[in-house]
Amino acid sequence: MLFFGGALFITLAVGVHLTPYFPSVSDFVSSVKSVVVYDNREDSCINLVNEVVWDVKPRVISSKGDGTVDYDKIWDWSRNGKAKGCDFEKLGRGDVKDLLNGSWIVVAGDSQARLTVQSLLSLILNEKRMAMIMGRFV
Structure with missing residues (x-):
């Protein structure tokens, strides 16, 4: 089972990376009429998922007065611009x-x-x- 899975993974990886170099395969894939690709990258929320804002606040963790400080790190998605309308939730x-x-x-x-x-x-x-x-x- 492990050998079969490894062989399948390697075959698919090699096939995906070598397909552009063989024009006959590329022509076949582009000639299929039932393939529909939606390319709305500028309107997609998935591109905005990495727009995060960090709020870092110091927190004293030692009462001995030795200056030991830790930080509370709270993040959230940016609420300005296009990310505001995506309604991301943690x-x-x-x-x-x-x-x-x-x-x-x-x-x-x-x-x-x-x-x-x-x-x-x-x-x-x-x-x-x-x-x-x-x-x-x-």
Whole structure:
């Protein structure tokens, strides 16, 4: 099963990257009349999903007066311009739990994968449970 999946992935990747170099395949694909491509990129909200605004506020985390400061980082989508009409919404803890219910998540990789898992867990778990597992990620 793993061999078949790997072979299929490699075949598709090579096919997608080499198709433009073979004119007969490109002509065949462009000659199909039932293919309809909608290209409304300037009117699409998907291009505006990366327009975020950060609100960073310092928060003192030590009462000893040693100057230890952490930062509350709150983000939201830009409310000016075209992004205002897209009605983007953040997913809350309950929404994420409903979406991931019964799903397996496999993450493999380096420190970026570790940070992805940490962010996902901090979204799902409450602060007390997140503090219990933070020692494993440090």
